[in-house]
Amino acid sequence: QPDLRRFLRRRRIAGRIARRGVESTERLGRHRWKIERTIAWLDGYRRLTVRYERNGRNFLGFLCLAAAITCWKKLPHPT
Template sequence: MTGPSPVDRGKPGSKIHALSDRAGLPLSVAVSAANTNDAYGLKPLVRAIPAVKSRRGPRRRKPAKLHADKAYDIKELRAWVREQGIAVRIARKDTESSARLGRHRWVIERTIAWLFGYRRLAMRYERKANHFCAFLTLAAALTCFKRLAKAAT
């Protein structure tokens, strides 16, 4: 065999992180290097959730629950999410099967598919991560606009 292994995880590239609500609307998005651990992208996403206007009472700043896959199963990360006042629903690496998490995971998979529907995001053409992140944020805003406009009619 010649050349690098096709399953090598140390590859260059970008990874899109997205946090959505129960309906699949993207609340916050981010970009990281493809060879970094997924868990490092969770804290910035949770911190970036915008305040939600409500008719009565104070604005909600955080979700009630957070569903995540096994890549986010780190003890310190679980504790940090609990400190934020969010119930943790993260699959355990050694004990839980991925089948149960699939009931909730399809929502975020659909959200990422909506974002990749914009041709500019399917393959990264920009050299700078800031430009790619700007296009990703624009795609998230357009996705929210389209879904909310469709719900209003």
């Protein structure tokens, strides 16, 4: 986990975990829905939902492919 924390810190991504009495869940919800929405988009790919790949590199490859396809679908396409 320390490696992951350094990875996120280099990209200026901060963890946001609500603690009782410190930060309200309403305020945290503004950030949380983005993550939940993204995970819901990726749940549409069966190969990622049920992890068939034992090799982490293959799984990461499919995850990147699913994210790229999802972004492509969200782009405005000329009609």
